[in-house]
Every structure is written in C-alpha cells, then in structure tokens.
Amino acid sequence: MENLKKSKSEMIMDIATKRGLIYPSSEIYGSKAGFWTYGSLGTKIKNKWQNLWRNFFLSLNTNFYEIDDCTIMPKKVFESSGHLKNFTDPLTECEKCHFRFRADQLLEDELKLDIAGLKEEALTKLIRDHKLKCPKCKGNLMDVRFFNMMFDIKVGATGDDIMYLRPESAQSPYLAFKREFEATRRKLPLGLAVIGRVYRNEISPRQGFFRLREFIQAELQIFFDPDKVNEHENWNEVKDESLIIFSDKKLKKITCKELNEKLKIPKFYLYHMTKVQEFYLQVLEIPEKLFRFRELNQEERAFYNKIHFDIELNLETLGGWKEAGGVHYRTDHDLGGHQKGSNTKLEVTIDEDNKVKRFIPHVLELSFGVDRNVWALLDIFYKEEKERTLFSFPNKLAPIDAAVFPLVNKDKLPEIAEKVFLELFKQGFTVFYDDSGSIGKRYRRQDEIGTKNSLTIDFDSIKQNDVTLRDRDTMQQVRIKIKDLKENLNKIKN
Numbered sequence: 001m002e003n004l005k006k007s008k009s010e011m012i013m014d015i016a017t018k019r020g021l022i023y024p025s026s027e028i029y030g031s032k033a034g035f036w037t038y039g040s041l042g043t044k045i046k047n048k049w050q051n052l053w054r055n056f057f058l059s060l061n062t063n064f065y066e067i068d069d070c071t072i073m074p075k076k077v078f079e080s081s082g083h084l085k086n087f088t089d090p091l092t093e094c095e096k097c098h099f100r101f102r103a104d105q106l107l108e109d110e111l112k113l114d115i116a117g118l119k120e121e122a123l124t125k126l127i128r129d130h131k132l133k134c135p136k137c138k139g140n141l142m143d144v145r146f147f148n149m150m151f152d153i154k155v156g157a158t159g160d161d162i163m164y165l166r167p168e169s170a171q172s173p174y175l176a177f178k179r180e181f182e183a184t185r186r187k188l189p190l191g192l193a194v195i196g197r198v199y200r201n202e203i204s205p206r207q208g209f210f211r212l213r214e215f216i217q218a219e220l221q222i223f224f225d226p227d228k229v230n231e232h233e234n235w236n237e238v239k240d241e242s243l244i245i246f247s248d249k250k251l252k253k254i255t256c257k258e259l260n261e262k263l264k265i266p267k268f269y270l271y272h273m274t275k276v277q278e279f280y281l282q283v284l285e286i287p288e289k290l291f292r293f294r295e296l297n298q299e300e301r302a303f304y305n306k307i308h309f310d311i312e313l314n315l316e317t318l319g320g321w322k323e324a325g326g327v328h329y330r331t332d333h334d335l336g337g338h339q340k341g342s343n344t345k346l347e348v349t350i351d352e353d354n355k356v357k358r359f360i361p362h363v364l365e366l367s368f369g370v371d372r373n374v375w376a377l378l379d380i381f382y383k384e385e386k387e388r389t390l391f392s393f394p395n396k397l398a399p400i401d402a403a404v405f406p407l408v409n410k411d412k413l414p415e416i417a418e419k420v421f422l423e424l425f426k427q428g429f430t431v432f433y434d435d436s437g438s439i440g441k442r443y444r445r446q447d448e449i450g451t452k453n454s455l456t457i458d459f460d461s462i463k464q465n466d467v468t469l470r471d472r473d474t475m476q477q478v479r480i481k482i483k484d485l486k487e488n489l490n491k492i493k494n
C-alpha cells in the first residue's frame with residue numbers, strides 16, 4: 001500500500017524497470033541521463049508501434065517506401081542542411097556548481113513565461129531582471145550562449161576526419177532522393193520513410209523517458225510538386241473531416257474544408273494531417289480528449305518550416321500537453337541546400353501535358369518520436385484499481401498475446417498447459433507461461449504489463465479439452481475449446 005503514495009510517473013517507472021519495459025542503459029556502471037534500454041517487453045511494444053506506423057503511413061500511397069541508412073554522416077551534410085549553424089539550444093551555467101541548464105526551459109519553469117524565439121541577450125536580460133539563481137545551489141547564472149546539439153566523432157586512425165551523428169532521420173531521404181527518384185520511375189509524390197536512431201546532445205535530458213540523447217524517430221518525407229500543394233487526389237475523402245486544433249489559446253474542431261478556405265492551409269498538407277489524426281485516434285485508440293494539433297507561430301517554428309503543427313498528447317505524468325510529433329512543410333529548403341552544397345542536381349524534370357517542368361520538389365515531413373510515443377502509451381493506458389494496476393493497451397499494442405497457467409502444479413494440469421503454451425508459441429503468438437504463486441497473483445502480474453488474455457487450465461480442462469480465457473479489463477472468464485484458441489486469439493489480436 002506504500003506504493004499508492006507514489007506519483008503516477010513513479011509507479012509506471014517502477015513497473016517499467018522491474019518488468020523489462022525500459023530501464024537506464026549501462027545501468028550496472030551508473031547510467032547517464034538520456035540513454036535508455038528497451039527491455040524484452042518494451043521492445044515488443046516499440047516494435048508493435050513501429051509496425052502499425054509503417055503499415056499505416058506506407059499504405060497511403062503506392063509510391064511511398066521505407067529506406068534505412070547510416071547514422072554517422074559527413075560534416076558537409078549538416079553544413080548544407082543548416083544544422084551546424086542553427087541546431088542550437090540556449091545554455092546557461094551556474095558559476096558555483098557548474099550545472100548547465102537550458103535557459104529557455106529554466107525561464108519557462110521559473111517565470112511561467114512564453115519565451116519562444118528570444119536571442120541570447122534577451123534571455124540573459126530576463127535572468128538578470130528576475131534575479132534568477134541556480135535552482136540547485138542558488139549560485140549566480142552565467143550569460144546565455146547557444147550550444148550546438150550535434151555529437152561529433154572522430155573517424156579513422158588519424159582522428160582528423162570529423163563526422164556527425166545525425167540529429168534527425170530526415171537527412172537520409174534527402175540524400176537518397178536522387179537515386180530513389182530514378183529507381184522508382186520518376187514519379188511524384190514520392191515518399192521515403194525512415195525509422196531509426198538519432199542523437200542530440202540535449203543540455204538537460206530531464207523528465208525520465210521524454211527528452212533523450214539517443215532516440216528513435218519514425219519520419220516520412222514526402223517529395224511533391226509545389227504547384228500542386230493545394231490539391232490531393234483523395235481530398236474529397238477528407239474535406240469534411242474535422243481536425244482537433246489548438247490555436248489562439250482555444251481548442252477547436254475545424255473541418256479540412258474550412259481550414260483550407262479560411263486559413264489557407266493547403267489541401268496536400270491537410271490530407272496528411274487528417275491521416276495523422278486517424279492514426280492516433282483509430283489505429284492507436286488514443287482517447288480524443290488527449291490528442292490535438294498545435295499550430296506553431298513563426299518564432300516557435302524550426303528555421304526551415306513554412307507551416308508547422310505539432311502533434312500533442314495530454315500526458316498526466318509530464319504535467320499536460322507534450323509534443324509527440326509534427327507535421328512540417330519544409331519547402332525546398334533541404335533539397336535546395338544539398339543541391340548547392342554537394343554540387344549535384346537534385347531538381348527534377350517532369351513531362352506533364354506535353355510541357356517539360358523543371359523544379360526542386362518540396363517536402364512535407366510527418367515526424368514522430370518513437371520513444372515519446374511509447375511513453376505516451378504507458379501514460380495513457382495505465383490504470384490503478386483497488387486491487388491491481390494495469391495497462392489497458394489495445395490488443396495490437398499489448399506486449400504479450402496470452403499468458404498460460406496451470407491452475408495447480410499437479411494432476412496432469414502442467415502437461416496440458418505446457419502443450420497449449422507450446423502450440424500457441426509455434427503458431428506465432430507471443431505467449432508467457434507462469435506456474436508460480438496463486439492464480440490471483442498470476443493474473444495481477446499479467447494485468448501489470450497489459451496482457452489482455454490469460455488462459456487457465458483447470459480440472460474441467462482434462463475432460464472437456466478446453467481452458468478458461470480471462471479478459472484483463474472486465475476480469476470475466478469464458479470457456480474455450482483448445483482447438484478453437486488460435487481462431488479466438490487471432491480475432492481479438494487486432
């Protein structure tokens with residue numbers, strides 16, 4: 001009962017570390033903030049999320065594909081992309097304890113001010129005007145300076161060759177564009193997705209599993225003809241759909257048609273926003289009240305984005321609305337930059353209605369942080385009840401399809417249970433066998449990690465060739481013939 005005094009975040013973290021969902025990386029040597037391991041169960045949830053993402057977004061268009069790339073890239077890539085110059089966060093340091101803080105976060109936390117887009121001098125002035133001190137030791141804070149968040153590494157024996165760990169997966173499709181455009185028969189729109197690791201030297205990776213230094217992004221870069229930004233072949237399918245939008249400090253539901261006509265948001269952009277919303281509400285089954293798009297103004301937007309809506313989820317463990325992804329209209333910023341920097345033609349020539357058009361494609365980016373989304377699932381589906389805690393994950397996200405228990409460890413029950421367990425395992429289900437402790441405790445252990453189905457072999461099973469199937473959420477039990485298990489589990493799996 002001592003547990004009940006813990007915060008929701010602590011409760012989830014306790015379960016996550018104890019049960020093999022996530023835990024600090026290199027833990028036995030004392031881990032570093034911002035580096036985490038996905039354990040055996042966490043990897044299953046992450047992979048399920050990634051597969052749902054892959055299946056959903058790559059099926060939006062027959063010309064969308066996935067690629068995979070190195071995470072270490074030459075310096076020139078980031079000179080051309082602008083990251084070497086602009087991928088910075090404001091830093092302030094305590095003169096006494098030398099702890100470093102992200103100045104914007106510190107000011108936001110301490111003064112509750114919205115300080116997006118302020119430069120070094122303005123941030124320093126705010127610190128001085130409000131006499132802000134180091135939150136750790138009350139020492140004086142140094143002037144704010146910008147700090148580049150990329151990790152550099154020395155490559156080769158001489159150590160002269162400096163390369164960089166990619167800070168976003170997006171650069172890979174831009175560098176691959178020329179080859180893929182040729183290989184896929186020169187058609188636009190062309191979508192190139194990457195699910196992969198990226199690295200950012202975050203100044204203060206606080207908030208547990210939310211701000212990491214090594215993390216995974218799932219991003220889809222869609223290359224298209226800028227003349228066609230206000231069209232989409234499936235516009236009619238989405239034009240009457242309402243999007244949940246937070247703007248001007250208000251939450252609104254606005255149809256795509258209205259957003260297009262009144263706010264001049266292009267149809268190509270809106271079509272994909274609708275699909276992002278559908279992914280969250282229908283595929284991941286996130287409750288509608290916990291999802292919204294938030295429009296970013298010019299000061300808040302990344303330097304390359306023309307239109308930018310963040311995907312936000314309301315997460316109790318993190319104190320409210322948090323960014324889980326974004327929909328970014330990056331124009332020709334990236335291909336243009338790489339064309340110039342690499343001296344390689346990245347513009348395309350397209351024959352349309354007997355007219356030859358030559359242009360640099362524009363990019364619409366759908367960007368998601370996988371780890372933040374995994375944490376969001378833990379936050380959103382976690383429940384505390386009188387006798388138990390549970391994750392009420394939709395089946396398609398639950399790490400285990402079914403747990404199998406013999407009611408007692410005698411009278412042939414373990415033999416039957418093991419047979420059922422192995423049969424399901426061979427059929428491709430993720431199953432877990434547990435024969436220790438009371439049946440009630442075994443149910444609780446499965447509830448705690450979100451297993452939807454628990455199968456118990458009891459004395460009636462011997463005569464009837466059946467099992468009881470107990471549902472995690474309702475705790476109701478039904479009897480099912482062993483021969484029908486595969487079909488039943490498949491039905492509830494999706």
Ligand code: ATP
Pocket residue numbers: 168200202210211212213215217323324325326367368369370371372
């Ligand atoms: P933030 O404002 O939180 O630093 P960002 O706007 O810099 O994030 P993007 O560059 O748009 O993030 O990256 C795309 C996605 O990658 C984000 O929406 C988020 O889900 C994820 N992401 C970004 N930084 C981190 C991080 N340090 N740890 C985990 N995920 C991250």
